[in-house]
Amino acid sequence: MNTKYWNKATLYRYVDALRKGICNSPNFSPVDSQKLAKRCIKNLTIEKIPFLNSDICGILYKGNHTTSIALNAKRSPEMQNFDCMHELIHYFFHDIEYCQRICSDKTEATICQDAYIEWQANEGAAQFLMPYQDFIPRFLPLIAQSFPCTSFQTVDDLAQFYRVTPAVIEVRINQLSYEIDQYRQGQSLEQIQLLSKKKREQQGIKVTPYLALLDFALDSFFESVV
CATH class of the missing domain: 1.10.10 (Arc Repressor Mutant, subunit A)
Incomplete structure (x- = not known):
């Protein structure tokens, strides 16, 4: 092929x-x-x-x-x-x-x-x-539910679920940072544009850093319970 x-x-x-x-x-x-x-x-x-x-x-x-x-x-x-x-x-x-x-x-x-x-x-x-179609909608609620613990709990939970290491999960989050941003902004999984890190850099697309995703997830969580 x-x-x-x-x-x-x-x-x-x-x-x-x-x-x-x-x-x-x-x-x-x-x-x-x-x-x-x-x-x-x-x-x-x-x-x-x-x-x-x-x-x-x-x-x-x-x-x-x-x-x-x-x-x-x-x-x-x-x-x-x-x-x-x-x-x-x-x-x-x-x-x-x-x-x-x-x-x-x-x-x-x-x-x-x-x-x-x-x-x-x-x-x-x-x-x-770790298909993005499953990973993204699983990741965001988990990171909100982990409050007041750190995001490390979410990483560990995902690693255990997908049978990989926490390091692999962290890489996956960074790999999908652009796609996660789109999903957070209301795009459906079917409409998400898939771009590699190299292509994002070529097009000047900036994405949310991994650690900042915790803040966004917690903000969404608090808005849902207010």
């Missing part, structure tokens, strides 16, 4: 179609990516290997007859859930030549990677595990 010119909206559309096609769970139920992989991919082997450090997330080998995914045994189950989904995005959308590379957390790693392909795998995994 040629994904060379996919933007965020196109990527999400294909990921949504994939999720609908291979998930047996209703609506946007949380996903166990390893169980999903074993159910959907023939001749698949998933191994947990203690790599030299925890920065290496996983390896995908997509052959003509067999597929192998190696996950880092030094990373938590929640990390591995995202890592495996990252590899599954590679598997379903990218050609074999891109599916035999080591994927790392850090862009400064010396391993040769295609930054655009890795962005698609990360963003695609986030949309598969």
Whole structure:
């Protein structure tokens, strides 16, 4: 599949179609990516290997007859859930030549990677595990309900629900900051414009910083109870 010119909206559309096609769970139920992989991919082997450090997330080998995914045994189950989904995005959308590379957390790693392909795998995994159609309307009420606690409680609650780490949730909030702003301003989920951070910067679009979202959510909460 040629994904060379996919933007965020196109990527999400294909990921949504994939999720609908291979998930047996209703609506946007949380996903166990390893169980999903074993159910959907023939001749698949998933191994947990203690790599030299925890920065290496996983390896995908997509052959003509067999597929192998190696996950880092030094990373938590929640990390591995995202890592495996990252590899599954590679598997379903990218050609074999891109599916035999080591994927790392850090862009400064010396391993040769295609930054655009890795962005698609990360963003695609986030949309598969935490679809914006479910994440945004779930996030705003939760952050209001967490008052008078900090927003960390909301992050932890979302992480537990989606089976990922709090760090992944924080990244997701920032990824969707423009879309969250639109939803807060009254746009329906169907009308929200999806733009990547790069595109927003190119168009000079400013978004609400992550921490400021707490204030907006609490303001909305207080208005609803007055």
